[in-house]
Amino acid sequence: xxxxxxxxxxxxxPPGAGQVWACGTxxxxxxxxxxxxLEVAYQTWGTLNEARSNAILICHALTGDQFVLGPHPITGxxxxxxxxxxxxxxxxxxxxxxxCANVLGxxxxxxxxxxxxxxxxxxxxxxxxxxxxxxxxxxQARLIEALGIDRLLAVVGGSMGGMQVxxxxxxxxxxxxxxxxxxxxxHHTAQNIAFHEVGRQAIMADPNWADGDYxxxxxxxxxxxxxxxxxxxxxxxxxxxxxxKFGRNLQDKAEVSFGFDADFQVESYLRHQGSTFVERFDxxxxxxxxxxxxxxxxxxxxxxxxxxxxxxxxxxxxxxxxTSDWLFPTEETRRIVxxxxxxxxxxxxxxIASDKGHDAFLLDEPxxxxxxxxFISATAEGVGA
Amino acid sequence: MTTSHSQLRADLKAIxxxxxxxxRVLDIGCGPGDLLAHLRDEKSVDxxxxxxxxxxxxxxxxRGLSVIQGDADQDLSGYPAGAFDIxxxxxxxxxxxxxxxxxxxxxxxxxxxxxxxxxFGHWRVRAALAFKGRMPVTQNLPNRWYDTPNIHLCTxxxxxxxxxxxxxxxxxxxxxxxxGAARTIRPGSALANLSAETAIFKLSN
Numbered sequence: 001x002x003x004x005x006x007x008x009x010x011x012x013x014p015p016g017a018g019q020v021w022a023c024g025t026x027x028x029x030x031x032x033x034x035x036x037x038l039e040v041a042y043q044t045w046g047t048l049n050e051a052r053s054n055a056i057l058i059c060h061a062l063t064g065d066q067f068v069l070g071p072h073p074i075t076g077x078x079x080x081x082x083x084x085x086x087x088x089x090x091x092x093x094x095x096x097x098x099x100c101a102n103v104l105g106x107x108x109x110x111x112x113x114x115x116x117x118x119x120x121x122x123x124x125x126x127x128x129x130x131x132x133x134x135x136x137x138x139x140q141a142r143l144i145e146a147l148g149i150d151r152l153l154a155v156v157g158g159s160m161g162g163m164q165v166x167x168x169x170x171x172x173x174x175x176x177x178x179x180x181x182x183x184x185x186x187h188h189t190a191q192n193i194a195f196h197e198v199g200r201q202a203i204m205a206d207p208n209w210a211d212g213d214y215x216x217x218x219x220x221x222x223x224x225x226x227x228x229x230x231x232x233x234x235x236x237x238x239x240x241x242x243x244x245k246f247g248r249n250l251q252d253k254a255e256v257s258f259g260f261d262a263d264f265q266v267e268s269y270l271r272h273q274g275s276t277f278v279e280r281f282d283x284x285x286x287x288x289x290x291x292x293x294x295x296x297x298x299x300x301x302x303x304x305x306x307x308x309x310x311x312x313x314x315x316x317x318x319x320x321x322x323t324s325d326w327l328f329p330t331e332e333t334r335r336i337v338x339x340x341x342x343x344x345x346x347x348x349x350x351x352i353a354s355d356k357g358h359d360a361f362l363l364d365e366p367x368x369x370x371x372x373x374x375f376i377s378a379t380a381e382g383v384g385a
Numbered sequence: 386m387t388t389s390h391s392q393l394r395a396d397l398k399a400i401x402x403x404x405x406x407x408x409r410v411l412d413i414g415c416g417p418g419d420l421l422a423h424l425r426d427e428k429s430v431d432x433x434x435x436x437x438x439x440x441x442x443x444x445x446x447x448r449g450l451s452v453i454q455g456d457a458d459q460d461l462s463g464y465p466a467g468a469f470d471i472x473x474x475x476x477x478x479x480x481x482x483x484x485x486x487x488x489x490x491x492x493x494x495x496x497x498x499x500x501x502x503x504x505f506g507h508w509r510v511r512a513a514l515a516f517k518g519r520m521p522v523t524q525n526l527p528n529r530w531y532d533t534p535n536i537h538l539c540t541x542x543x544x545x546x547x548x549x550x551x552x553x554x555x556x557x558x559x560x561x562x563x564x565g566a567a568r569t570i571r572p573g574s575a576l577a578n579l580s581a582e583t584a585i586f587k588l589s590n
Contacts, residue, residue: 316451337453341460344468346433349453350442370447378449 010116010123010215012282013102013109017073018043018066020109023142027104033129036118040143041109042066042101045085046093048149053385055149056091056376057140058100059157059164061362062289063229063281065108066100074280083364090373095380096153103164104139105131105289107282111139114215114282125284126212133160133296137167141175151175153385154376158182158361159328160289163296166336169317170298170309178316178379180372183325183361185332186306186339187297192327195235196290199228203283212284225283226274233273238324238357242266299339306339313340316382317347318375320368322360348375393423395565396501396583400475402567403499403557403587404428408470411435411495413457413487414477418445425450433469435460458482461490469495476583478502479535489551492590497556501585504560506540506578524563525582541584545572548588557587 013020023038043066048055058068058081065072069079069086085091091098102110105128113128120127144152155168155176162184169179185192203209206224210217234242246266250256253263262268302308317340321333330351340347352367354360361368393401397420404410406428412421415434418441424430434452436442445452453460457474458481472495478484479502491498503525504510513521520530528535539547541558548555558572560581570577570584577584 318446334455337455338460338463341453341463342465344465346431346451347453348446348451349455350446351439351454352443353439367443371443374447374449381449 010114011109012074012107012114012280013041014073018109021143021146023139023146027135027139027142029129029135030132031130035104035111035129037111037115038104038139038142039109039111039115040101040104040139041106042099042143043068044100044147045069045098046096048097048147049385051385052149053151053153053383054095054380055097055099055144055147055152056154056156057144057152057168058085058091058098059140059155059161059168060100060103061157061159061161062232062293063277063286064161065106065280066102067108068098068100072280075276080362084369084372090369091156091376092373096376096385099144099147101140101143103136103160103289105136105285105292107285112282113212113284113288123215125215128284128288130291130295131288132292133163133167134171136292137164137171140164140168141172144175151177151383153380153383154178154180156180156182156372156376157184159184159358160293162328163293163298166298167296169313169315170301173310173313173315176315177383178318178375180318180320180375181333181336182320182368183322183328183333183358185328186299186336188294189332193294195231195327196294198231200287200290202227202231203287206283209283212287214283220278221283222275222278225278225281225286226271228283228286229277229281230270230274233270235327236357236359238326238355240324240355241357241359244355245269306335307342310340310345311343313343313345315345316375316379317345318371319347319349320361320371321349321351322354322356322358322365323351324355325358325360327358393419395563395567396561396585397423397475398565399559399561399567399585400473400499400501401427403585404430404471404473406430409468410471410473411464411469411491412473412475413461413491414474414480415441415445415450415452417441418448418450418452420473420475421445421450421452422448430471457487457490461487461494464490464494466493467496470497471495472498473500474498475501476503479538481537484537485547485551488547488553492551492553492588496589498553498588499585500544500588501561501583502539502544503535504541504578504581504584505538506542507582508579509582511579523582541570541572541578541581542575544584544586548572548586553588553590555586556589557585559585561585
């Protein structure tokens, strides 16, 4: 006999796999609503020093989570930034207190569409409010405050994580000693929005999505979510990277099958990416988080004048882009650099030569590692951490 | 990370001597940041750099300096007036596409501008042209005519004339020789134009 799931069953975060902080007060949101209850799931590494001056907040990307270091509680795989974070690594956990929290709207323990709506006792689903990058930052800011940290040594992130970094330094300049924004942009472009819309439509076209009510129905929109992932994954790679990895190579066969099986390795790879993603991610979370990225336009609050957002900023900025990243191209980063220059902010910028596309920030890029190590270390010396 | 004085190139040493402690400094074409690191360590300046070459930017960032990868020909115009106390253009002006625009941009963004350049009026340069009839290749100008990045070479007299055209006051002018010795020169003097291998000017508005 099928059991009615208990509330705990809805979280993808296995019980006991990490820390969860419950905020005692409602969280006001940019759309005018408020979340009556907020929980933030997070992980920390290293030790907070006595002066509380060595804390680094890492902001994860769209499909990332708080498991910067592994093993991941669902997949068992290494964390998503093992080459950058750890003892002796550029973000040195022997020296810094490193925090990463699952974003608002996420599905790894922080309040999101899988959480129970206190008003109905059922999972939010589509009754979850549409959230923004700013709302994600507000949730993190509350956690950081609860951890007793007045000023972060660095806020760092790539892609959507970079958007949060930009938002953090715009909202709370006094709480951010340095901001490191990698492969990101101050707004989501029309092309970015277009790709997200394809992903969302794939999810919503899946009958198992059931108008977002799949948790109550006991179904999972696997097909839709995996197609969304497959589409997005292409945008994370560069043509040379795909060509090098797969070319036109066939998958376990000598000739094409004259059918629609995964003849090509690249098809097989994408299918695998899609099907494994479904095991660790939630379809509604995907809708909400992609929407938050689409809505991101940092300059909108200053009538389109990005520089005005950072007037009088005392934060040290470091911006990094990659030559082959066509999803968040260098020109988007350069716009931010020029805006920061216009207010004479302290800014560093480097475009790193890489043929790995947008994904480069997650991969082994020694130049990025050297830059991060030097920049963070210099900031730490500057504040005596 | 302290750079000792002796490791610094001779003209950079002379430039460093012109920079007051705790100044806000913008170094155009800062390379891997030797001068900025020296100024940070020895004079506690708040330094920034602009550099075209990605590898040099990486090297500068890895040593903790604030440097942006960019092109002074394009990126300077965005800075607000008076953002810096000192702008430095060391051995770079001769490679700029629009040296006059860059110089006036620098004078806008900084209270003082320090410019160092190889003096094309130096006697060795003149001798190469006059007696050999060849474009000069010297220690200071090591490239041949077809592979040099130096597209806008000038003499001390030329640069002095540009300063007057831009309404810049020459606060200080020194010549640096290959041996590293720096001596004060009179910008208008014909002898200075003949004897200075590298010239360094400190300008103000």
